[in-house]
Amino acid sequence: MKSLSGICLICCMLLSSCNLFHANKLEHNFYEKTCPNAESIVLEGVKKAQQQEARLPASLLRLHFHDCFVQGCDASVLLDDTSNFTGEKTSGPNNGSARGFEVIDQIKSELERTCSGVVSCADILAIIARDAVVLSGGKAWKVWLGRRDSLTANKTASNQFIPTPTSDVTTLIAKFKAVGLSAKDMVTLSGAHTIGQARCTTFSQRLYNQSGTGKPDPAINKDFLQSLQQLCPQAAATGSSNFLAPLDLRTPTHFDNQYYLNLQAGKGLLNSDEVLYTTTGFTNQHVGKYADDQEEFLNSFRKSMIKMGNINPLTGKKGEIRNNCRFTNSGL
Ligand code: HEM
Numbered sequence: 308m309k310s311l312s313g314i315c316l317i318c319c320m321l322l323s324s325c326n327l328f329h330a331n332k333l334e335h336n337f338y339e340k341t342c343p344n345a346e347s348i349v350l351e352g353v354k355k356a357q358q359q360e361a362r363l364p365a366s367l368l369r370l371h372f373h374d375c376f377v378q379g380c381d382a383s384v385l386l387d388d389t390s391n392f393t394g395e396k397t398s399g400p401n402n403g404s405a406r407g408f409e410v411i412d413q414i415k416s417e418l419e420r421t422c423s424g425v426v427s428c429a430d431i432l433a434i435i436a437r438d439a440v441v442l443s444g445g446k447a448w449k450v451w452l453g454r455r456d457s458l459t460a461n462k463t464a465s466n467q468f469i470p471t472p473t474s475d476v477t478t479l480i481a482k483f484k485a486v487g488l489s490a491k492d493m494v495t496l497s498g499a500h501t502i503g504q505a506r507c508t509t510f511s512q513r514l515y516n517q518s519g520t521g522k523p524d525p526a527i528n529k530d531f532l533q534s535l536q537q538l539c540p541q542a543a544a545t546g547s548s549n550f551l552a553p554l555d556l557r558t559p560t561h562f563d564n565q566y567y568l569n570l571q572a573g574k575g576l577l578n579s580d581e582v583l584y585t586t587t588g589f590t591n592q593h594v595g596k597y598a599d600d601q602e603e604f605l606n607s608f609r610k611s612m613i614k615m616g617n618i619n620p621l622t623g624k625k626g627e628i629r630n631n632c633r634f635t636n637s638g639l
């Protein structure tokens with residue numbers, strides 16, 4: 308294994324393009340000497356959060372995704388807006404939606420007490436994402452570590468790179484390709500919607516006026532449609548646009564392959580979910596494969612999560628280790 312990574316390093320130098328080998332810059336035992344309890348401290352924090360609220364593991368998993376798709380996995384998503392700084396928290400995909408930041412604060416301050424100035428917020432997000440999956444019943448993986456934290460955020464990029472729930476398959480594939488992930492990664496990582504919840508506003512158009520037809524999306528199962536219309540009345544003025552529906556109506560807090568079975572039954576919640584099944588070809592075939600084989604899904608999921616976690620990390624002397632995940636150390 309050592310000699311293999313040596314050869315890869317040489318390939319990288321020759322090709323002067325190490326995109327495929329991002330993982331080489333990260334390490335499995337990065338904090339072994341400097342903060343040996345880092346991962347157990349994070350795990351305890353996620354466990355506590357889950358006991359506090361069953362939805363939190365889902366919210367935390369999503370933060371790692373929203374971090375990695377915007378200038379790489381660098382904790383840019385965690386920076387607060389201030390009077391002279393605009394972060395990503397008010398972007399379309401995040402505003403009124405991204406949550407779990409207090410859990411990160413708690414874990415970070417615990418880590419600062421134990422090993423001050425050592426563990427990055429970007430790594431905390433990556434470890435949390437793994438723990439959120441495992442505590443929900445998914446399979447574990449070893450998290451590559453050594454990411455550093457950004458000095459910046461980019462709201463424009465957050466709006467541009469994070470896919471919207473009304474997307475079709477072509478758009479979804481393109482958005483994943485843009486950050487170096489494949490169509491298969493896209494179908495696999497969408498399986499994260501086996502846990503967590505979504506607001507009416509993210510899927511209401513499917514219930515009343517899909518693609519400007521004045522009619523519901525014909526792909527929705529009739530009973531499912533009725534129950535969603537009851538939850539989300541058409542008049543948005545009632546405030547109902549913030550009501551919540553589970554992304555997986557059958558097992559909303561359990562990390563399993565039920566999401567793909569739902570899609571086959573016309574019970575996917577978001578347009579971006581259901582189209583994976585209704586669009587013939589690659590994505591439909593993969594939905595079938597995962598619906599038939601939970602092991603296959605869970606194994607593929609951890610591979611794709613590792614890939615997502617390796618998107619453009621800051622390493623070496625780039626960036627910094629934030630003292631507080633909400634602010635850069637210079638106080639921006
Ligand atoms: C394929 C493109 C994707 C789209 C269009 C999408 C869109 C969305 C939307 C609209 C919501 C509901 C937000 C709200 O109403 O507040 C949501 C929730 C969620 N997403 Fe995605 N998502 C995608 C991929 C992913 C990926 C790759 C992951 C993680 C690996 C993920 C994890 C989650 C989780 C766990 C939730 C529930 C969060 C909670 O309950 O707080 N999603 N997503």
Ligand SMILES: *[C@@H]1O[C@H](CO)[C@@H](O)[C@H](O)[C@H]1NC(C)=O
Pocket residue numbers: 389390391638639
């Ligand atoms: C930005 O504002 C914060 C307080 O909100 C302040 O501490 C910091 O010095 C300011 N930075 C710049 C570059 O003006």
Ligand SMILES: *[C@@H]1O[C@H](CO)[C@@H](O)[C@H](O)[C@H]1NC(C)=O
Pocket residue numbers: 397398402403
């Ligand atoms: C964010 O959402 C709040 C309501 O939840 C709204 O008042 C505010 O204008 C939104 N901000 C942006 C930048 O869209």
Ligand SMILES: *[C@@H]1O[C@H](CO)[C@@H](O)[C@H](O)[C@H]1NC(C)=O
Pocket residue numbers: 461463464467
């Ligand atoms: C922010 O992202 C946009 C869109 O990707 C990009 O054009 C712009 O250069 C970025 N801004 C900074 C300061 O990096």
Ligand SMILES: *[C@@H]1O[C@H](CO)[C@@H](O)[C@H](O)[C@H]1NC(C)=O
Pocket residue numbers: 516518519520521
């Ligand atoms: C449906 O949406 C389209 C625009 O996408 C709009 O022109 C039309 O008036 C809407 N129809 C209804 C019944 O709301």
